[in-house]
Structures are given as structure tokens and as C-alpha cells.
Amino acid sequence: MAQAVRVGGKGATAAWKRGPYAFEYARIAVADPAASSEFYQRHVGLDVSGRKDGRVYLRAGNEHHCIELVKDAAAKTSKVLALGFSVDDDEALAEIRDRVTAAGHAVGPLDPLQKGFCSDGFATKDPTGLTIELFTGFQVFAEAPMLEYRPTCIVHPFLGTEKYDETLTFYLDVMGFRASDYIANASAFLRSENRFHHSLAMRRSKAFEIAHICFQMKSFDHMMRGRAKAIYHKVKIGADMANHSGSRSLAFYMEDEAHGPKIELCDGHEILSPEDHERRKPRIMAIDPRNIDVWRAAEDDWHDL
Numbered sequence: 388m389a390q391a392v393r394v395g396g397k398g399a400t401a402a403w404k405r406g407p408y409a410f411e412y413a414r415i416a417v418a419d420p421a422a423s424s425e426f427y428q429r430h431v432g433l434d435v436s437g438r439k440d441g442r443v444y445l446r447a448g449n450e451h452h453c454i455e456l457v458k459d460a461a462a463k464t465s466k467v468l469a470l471g472f473s474v475d476d477d478e479a480l481a482e483i484r485d486r487v488t489a490a491g492h493a494v495g496p497l498d499p500l501q502k503g504f505c506s507d508g509f510a511t512k513d514p515t516g517l518t519i520e521l522f523t524g525f526q527v528f529a530e531a532p533m534l535e536y537r538p539t540c541i542v543h544p545f546l547g548t549e550k551y552d553e554t555l556t557f558y559l560d561v562m563g564f565r566a567s568d569y570i571a572n573a574s575a576f577l578r579s580e581n582r583f584h585h586s587l588a589m590r591r592s593k594a595f596e597i598a599h600i601c602f603q604m605k606s607f608d609h610m611m612r613g614r615a616k617a618i619y620h621k622v623k624i625g626a627d628m629a630n631h632s633g634s635r636s637l638a639f640y641m642e643d644e645a646h647g648p649k650i651e652l653c654d655g656h657e658i659l660s661p662e663d664h665e666r667r668k669p670r671i672m673a674i675d676p677r678n679i680d681v682w683r684a685a686e687d688d689w690h691d692l
């Protein structure tokens with residue numbers, strides 16, 4: 388058993404524990420699933436993997452889905468209903484379930500339809516009230532979609548919350564994520580067992596938000612094709628090209644609230660080595676535009692946060 392790594396954040400002591408394996412999907416309520424499905428196909432490169440009970444499932448790679456659209460005809464804007472994270476095996480799932488229970492969080496069943504796409508699992512809520520689903524045996528397709536323009540995978544959600552400290556403690560100490568980096572006491576980048584620099588990130592906000600969901604494209608060229616498609620089809624570029632100090636990924640963000648949170652398309656998100664995954668001590672970086680985008684030249688060189 389490796390030594391525990393001391394991490395920052397109030398109450399975040401990170402005993403060495405197994406966390407989720409990977410971020411797998413967002414379940415999103417939208418007014419028009421057909422229109423939203425079209426958006427995710429055209430602009431993100433996803434492929435429809437199935438339809439059931441009015442829901443539309445879309446995938447990036449082999450996993451059954453990474454976006455699940457649920458019809459809510461009355462919805463004025465989209466709303467994320469749940470986030471799903473896979474877990475390596477039954478033992479790790481039981482450990483996480485035990486920690487959730489011990490920490491006083493409710494444990495409930497998975498969404499009934501999600502039960503059909505995995506082996507076992509449960510749902511809980513984080514301190515923001517967001518539903519988190521954890522499961523083993525997420526079903527896959529034998530092959531990835533036969534599309535040239537598509538992501539390799541969904542990478543992370545980015546949450547904002549006014550309950551930053553307790554939410555950070557929940558994801559570190561209860562869920563079992565590990566801290567890769569912090570920006571002061573305002574943002575945290577947390578990794579899971581797939582060793583991506585972050586499979587979940589969060590920031591201190593005035594109110595709860597899912598700030599964005601990130602997908603990794605096949606290459607820088609594919610990511611730039613996504614940017615060109617967005618511009619051509621007049622999708623709002625919520626934030627343009629950035630080089631992130633944490634994951635060192637290059638990315639832009641597009642925005643259409645009818646279909647979901649902002650969508651980040653990136654290239655080159657760092658994957659830690661097994662050794663670094665065990666031993667990395669998170670940096671605590673200064674609050675500065677140059678730590679949001681290392682291409683920025685000066686402390687006041689950012690205007691669209």
C-alpha cells in the first residue's frame with residue numbers, strides 16, 4: 388500500500404483509497420431530444436447508440452453512452468440530471484458504498500434504465516444535491532463508431548458550487564478521487580483511476596452550476612475542425628482557445644443552453660503514469676489568467692471568464 392499523499396483543501400486528507408475509474412456520462416433533460424441529438428452528432432461527433440422510452444443515448448467510443456438525453460417538454464433550458472462514473476470492480480464499488488454510508492449520505496438505486504446497461508451500482512447525491520451514479524460492468528460495443536470526426540472519450544465535468552469545501556471533501560474522502568492540482572482555494576482538479584489529470588473539476592461559485600463537460604478529440608486537427616464547424620454553424624464560442632496549466636490540454640468551449648452545459652473539446656489531456664498516480668503531490672497554483680491559460684501574457688490578460 389502506497390503512502391497517503393497529503394492534499395490541500397479543508398478536511399481533505401486522502402487516505403489511500405480506490406475511487407471511481409472514469410467519468411462515463413451525463414444525463415441531461417432537454418426540451419427536444421431530437422434537436423439535441425443532432426447537436427451532439429454534428430458538433431461533438433457522437434453517434435446514436437440507442438433509443439429507449441423516449442431517451443436518446445449517444446456514444447463517443449466503445450462505452451454504451453456518454454450523453455443520455457431525457458425529454459422534458461416544459462424545460463426552458465437544459466438541465467443535468469445525473470453524472471455517471473464507472474468503478475473497476477465489485478470490491479471497489481463496495482468500498483465506495485461503505486464510505487458513502489459512513490459519511491451519512493443516502494444510497495439509492497441506479498436509474499432504472501441505467502441498470503440495464505451495467506452489472507451493479509448505486510446512486511447518491513453530492514453536497515450540491517447533484518445525483519452521482521456509480522457502477523461496474525458498463526456495457527460496451529465491440530467497435531467504436533465508424534465516424535472520422537468524433538471524440539475518443541468524454542473526460543470530465545466541471546462543477547461550480549457555493550459549497551466548495553464540503554463538496555471537495557466529499558469527492559476526495561468519500562468518493563476517493565485524488566487531487567492533481569489546485570488553483571489556490573478556489574478550484575480543484577481531481578483524478579480517478581483512469582489516471583487522466585482530472586476526471587472531475589470544481590470551482591468555488593456563488594451558486595451551483597455545471598460549468599462544462601469536456602470531450603477529448605482524436606487530435607489537435609480534429610479539435611480545430613470542431614471549432615470551425617461551430618463557427619460555421621454559428622454556435623457560440625463560450626471561451627476560445629486555451630492551453631490549460633493543469634492538464635496541458637488545448638481546448639475551446641462552445642455553448643448552447645438548449646442542449647446542455649458548455650462543451651469543451653480538447654486535445655492532449657495529460658494521463659499520469661502509474662507511478663505519478665500513486666505519488667503525485669498536487670500543486671497549489673496562484674489565481675492568475677496565466678494558470679487558466681498558459682498562453683496568456685499578463686495578469687490582466689483574460690476577459691471572458
Ligand SMILES: [Fe+2]
Pocket residue numbers: 543545588599601651
Ligand atoms: Fe475542462
